[in-house]
Amino acid sequence: MWLIKLKNNIYNFSIDELKSYFLNIDEKTFRAEQIWNWLYVKGISNLKEINNISNNLLRKIICKYEIPKLKVKKYLHSKDGTKKWLLSLGDGKEIETVYIPEKNRGTVCVSSQVGCTLSCSFCHTGTMKYLRNLAMSEIIGQIIFVKNELDDWRKNSDERKVTNIVFMGMGEPFYNYDNVLKSISVLTNEKGLAFSKRKITLSTSGVVPKILNFKEDSDVNLAVSLHAAFDDVRNDLVPINKKWPIKILLNALKDYSVRRRNKRITFEYIMLDGVNDSLVDAKELIKLIKPFRAKINLIPFNPWPGSKYKVSSSKKINEFKKYILEKGQIVATVRTPRGNDVLAACGQLNSI
Numbered sequence: 001m002w003l004i005k006l007k008n009n010i011y012n013f014s015i016d017e018l019k020s021y022f023l024n025i026d027e028k029t030f031r032a033e034q035i036w037n038w039l040y041v042k043g044i045s046n047l048k049e050i051n052n053i054s055n056n057l058l059r060k061i062i063c064k065y066e067i068p069k070l071k072v073k074k075y076l077h078s079k080d081g082t083k084k085w086l087l088s089l090g091d092g093k094e095i096e097t098v099y100i101p102e103k104n105r106g107t108v109c110v111s112s113q114v115g116c117t118l119s120c121s122f123c124h125t126g127t128m129k130y131l132r133n134l135a136m137s138e139i140i141g142q143i144i145f146v147k148n149e150l151d152d153w154r155k156n157s158d159e160r161k162v163t164n165i166v167f168m169g170m171g172e173p174f175y176n177y178d179n180v181l182k183s184i185s186v187l188t189n190e191k192g193l194a195f196s197k198r199k200i201t202l203s204t205s206g207v208v209p210k211i212l213n214f215k216e217d218s219d220v221n222l223a224v225s226l227h228a229a230f231d232d233v234r235n236d237l238v239p240i241n242k243k244w245p246i247k248i249l250l251n252a253l254k255d256y257s258v259r260r261r262n263k264r265i266t267f268e269y270i271m272l273d274g275v276n277d278s279l280v281d282a283k284e285l286i287k288l289i290k291p292f293r294a295k296i297n298l299i300p301f302n303p304w305p306g307s308k309y310k311v312s313s314s315k316k317i318n319e320f321k322k323y324i325l326e327k328g329q330i331v332a333t334v335r336t337p338r339g340n341d342v343l344a345a346c347g348q349l350n351s352i
């Protein structure tokens with residue numbers, strides 16, 4: 001009988017885990033730092049490119065580890081410069097990753113799950129079957145992939161095309177908590193990709209126990225998909241609200257803001273015509289958000305085939321924004337839809 005020894009995807013390992021590997025084979029731990037530099041500063045796509053390690057040791061490393069690639073199934077390019085890739089994972093399952101270029105920055109919107117267990121009624125991903133959590137290598141792999149596509153390695157920080165990361169692709173990042181947090185520590189490792197913590201944002205639909213963990217475990221930015229100021233409306237839009245209603249969610253966020261005083265929470269609020277866009281909603285929203293150091297990001301609804309909602313008119317959105325700014329003295333911005341001609345905007349991702 002043949003025994004096939006599978007190699008390990010090297011992007012699944014933290015620098016400390018790589019150090020332990022070298023210690024176990026009686027090598028010095030600085031070897032892990034050398035590898036780290038090749039992977040995350042030089043951006044090699046084959047371990048054979050490493051040229052500052054003896055052939056003997058490199059052979060051992062190559063026997064144990066490999067650099068698998070995410071394969072492109074489909075690529076779409078929006079007229080506004082947004083790029084969207086449908087990527088195939090090692091087991092054939094598929095996810096979407098989006099790159100959004102802006103004047104002084106470029107953002108990668110990463111997926112954290114294949115599908116999503118939560119069925120928010122306005123979200124295309126929510127109509128997909130949940131298949132599984134992504135491994136750390138598949139989360140990190142999306143950023144590596146985009147950097148490869150954009151030729152974004154060995155660049156000074158002011159020349160880089162990928163500067164920001166948002167966990168706003170497919171899935172609920174807090175339901176893949178360990179892999180998402182481990183990925184964030186790789187992304188922010190100063191000897192590697194070195195993303196600033198201020199440039200990484202995680203968006204949650206409101207998984208209360210994980211918000212409480214997150215306040216201790218991480219200081220990247222937090223965005224919360226509030227979307228409604230009244231429980232009956234939010235129950236319909238974000239069904240997880242039946243488990244953790246607005247009051248409980250806001251209590252958890254109060255704990256979060258006590259622990260992370262320097263952080264400003266972003267409340268995401270989708271604009272759905274006739275559902276949550278009246279000035280009564282805006283008034284209640286101000287009441288809820290006022291105690292926080294927060295900003296409100298109004299997201300015009302992005303339609304997808306079969307969706308039952310309509311986006312609020314620009315006039316309504318501007319009135320809503322003005323009311324929040326003037327009556328509530330709360331910063332409110334409107335998120336410009338990006339890539340919506342290729343279904344790459346918020347909530348349009350779906351790999352079926």
Ligand code: SAH
Pocket residue numbers: 120122123124167168169170171172173203204205224225268270299300301302303346347348
């Ligand atoms: N699951 C996480 C993160 C992914 S969704 C969450 O729900 O927060 C990222 C953002 O896009 C969320 O605020 C989400 O509510 C919003 N969104 C989902 N579908 C949308 C749509 N069709 N139009 C506009 N925004 C949408």
Ligand code: SF4
Pocket residue numbers: 116117118119120123124125126127169170171172205225347
């Ligand atoms: Fe999942 Fe977020 Fe979409 Fe809700 S909005 S279904 S939590 S991806």
